[in-house]
Amino acid sequence: MRISELSRVTGVPVPTVKYYLREGLLLPGTSTAPNQADYGEDHARRLHLIRVLREVGDLGIAQVRGVLEAIDREDLPLHHVMGVAHHALGPPPDPEPVSEEVARAREDVDRFLANLHWRVSLEAPARRTLADALVALRKLGRTAGPEIFKPYAAAADRIAARELSGAPAGASVAENVEWLVVGTVVFEAALAALRRLAQEHHSALRFAGRAGRRRVHRASTTDTAFA
Amino acid sequence: MRISELSRVTGVPVPTVKYYLREGLLLPGTSTAPNQADYGEDHARRLHLIRVLREVGDLGIAQVRGVLEAIDREDLPLHHVMGVAHHALGPPPDPEPVSEEVARAREDVDRFLANLHWRVSLEAPARRTLADALVALRKLGRTAGPEIFKPYAAAADRIAARELSGAPAGASVAENVEWLVVGTVVFEAALAALRRLAQEHHSALRFAGRAGRRRVHRASTTDTAFA
Numbered sequence: 001m002r003i004s005e006l007s008r009v010t011g012v013p014v015p016t017v018k019y020y021l022r023e024g025l026l027l028p029g030t031s032t033a034p035n036q037a038d039y040g041e042d043h044a045r046r047l048h049l050i051r052v053l054r055e056v057g058d059l060g061i062a063q064v065r066g067v068l069e070a071i072d073r074e075d076l077p078l079h080h081v082m083g084v085a086h087h088a089l090g091p092p093p094d095p096e097p098v099s100e101e102v103a104r105a106r107e108d109v110d111r112f113l114a115n116l117h118w119r120v121s122l123e124a125p126a127r128r129t130l131a132d133a134l135v136a137l138r139k140l141g142r143t144a145g146p147e148i149f150k151p152y153a154a155a156a157d158r159i160a161a162r163e164l165s166g167a168p169a170g171a172s173v174a175e176n177v178e179w180l181v182v183g184t185v186v187f188e189a190a191l192a193a194l195r196r197l198a199q200e201h202h203s204a205l206r207f208a209g210r211a212g213r214r215r216v217h218r219a220s221t222t223d224t225a226f227a
Numbered sequence: 228m229r230i231s232e233l234s235r236v237t238g239v240p241v242p243t244v245k246y247y248l249r250e251g252l253l254l255p256g257t258s259t260a261p262n263q264a265d266y267g268e269d270h271a272r273r274l275h276l277i278r279v280l281r282e283v284g285d286l287g288i289a290q291v292r293g294v295l296e297a298i299d300r301e302d303l304p305l306h307h308v309m310g311v312a313h314h315a316l317g318p319p320p321d322p323e324p325v326s327e328e329v330a331r332a333r334e335d336v337d338r339f340l341a342n343l344h345w346r347v348s349l350e351a352p353a354r355r356t357l358a359d360a361l362v363a364l365r366k367l368g369r370t371a372g373p374e375i376f377k378p379y380a381a382a383a384d385r386i387a388a389r390e391l392s393g394a395p396a397g398a399s400v401a402e403n404v405e406w407l408v409v410g411t412v413v414f415e416a417a418l419a420a421l422r423r424l425a426q427e428h429h430s431a432l433r434f435a436g437r438a439g440r441r442r443v444h445r446a447s448t449t450d451t452a453f454a
Binding site: 011048052056077078079082083086089113118119120121124125126127129130132133136137139140141149151152153155156157158159160161162163164165167180182184186187188189190191192193194195196197198199200201202203204205206207208 | 238275279283304305306309310313316340345346347348351352353354356357359360363364366367368376378379380382383384385386387388389390391392394407409411413414415416417418419420421422423424425426427428429430431432433434435
């Protein structure tokens with residue numbers, strides 16, 4: 001197909017396609033005439049993946065290149081390629097030295113994850129996100145340890161186990177990466193939205209019956225989430 | 228206490244305290260001399276709440292005012308006040324008319340939530356977030372209906388039920404609002420981070436043993452998450 005057709009089937013504008021060609025993210029098509037080339041299904045698939053990485057994963061060009069290179073290296077095991085894509089989703093590491101408070105929270109999180117026996121690389125960006133949440137709680141005057149996250153870890157474990165068991169059947173490495181990026185980003189937003197909606201629902205069940213401003217008495221439960 | 232002491236105990240800089248006084252978010256202290264006033268525990272508590280709404284909830288001054296007004300109105304039931312705070316966390320409504328695609332996704336989400344029998348107001352911002360996630364999936368060429376979110380809704384329901392049962396015992400309305408904002412925002416970030424870490428863990432369990440690039444064969448499961 002010509003570049004205009006490639007643009008049409010993938011939804012990527014022609015100037016953007018040309019940009020990816022110049023950047024080497026997309027292999028050149030087969031020359032059919034001066035200034036004209038033929039593109040095939042492989043180009044369309046690669047372009048779709050780049051679009052997902054850019055638009056859904058919000059990755060920069062350099063990060064997209066890193067993910068594509070990992071996909072193209074036939075010697076890398078799938079888990080490694082998935083890790084490259086997963087970590088590219090960020091957040092990017094902070095360059096400046098971190099405060100003592102942050103360093104302590106990161107150690108706490110590392111210990112927490114080690115106790116869970118989760119197989120997670122030390123460079124996983126989400127470790128830092130979790131430490132930041134701990135710092136935020138402590139800044140608000142709560143004497144929070146990482147075990148405060150335990151019910152959330154249990155929920156996350158169940159969700160991820162189900163998600164990974166749904167990996168696309170007979171898929172290529174590139175398809176797996178696309179599925180991972182979409183799954184991570186889009187369903188993260190969906191899960192956050194559903195949690196807020198469920199909170200409103202349970203707030204209605206719990207509080208809506210009360211007309212006045214009576215104080216809330218805790219239900220007979222010892223293990224509470226939300227600190 | 229003097230304003231400098233109020234600043235010290237709450238961690239809010241003096242110029243910011245003065246700004247909140249000018250904006251009427253904080254009631255004036257008791258005049259003790261020209262240009263000098265005395266502040267009490269009520270001021271410290273209110274200031275702490277404002278700080279949480281601003282820094283954790285990322286609310287603008289007008290939104291903070293709206294939440295404080297709801298708290299101060301003794302006739303509003305707690306669930307209503309909680310709803311004001313929850314909805315202020317956004318995202319704010321989009322002003323322009325939405326595309327047909329978005330409108331259709333919102334209807335789908337509304338129907339989905341109605342089928343769940345969740346008590347959620349029609350103005351809840353998270354409805355729009357969920358519809359946006361659906362639009363994103365459809366733009367990527369998936370023929371996704373809102374029932375794709377079902378496993379996430381079940382997980383969110385369990386999480387929220389637990390969270391709401393942990394509402395602080397004997398707390399004031401203001402304390403409940405603070406707890407809600409911190410819980411919604413900080414634990415949302417924590418849950419997202421933990422889900423990513425759990426994904427890496429389950430990817431390791433599933434894929435790390437494989438040296439080469441063999442294609443993935445789906446486990447014998449019919450209900451898959453992640454689309």
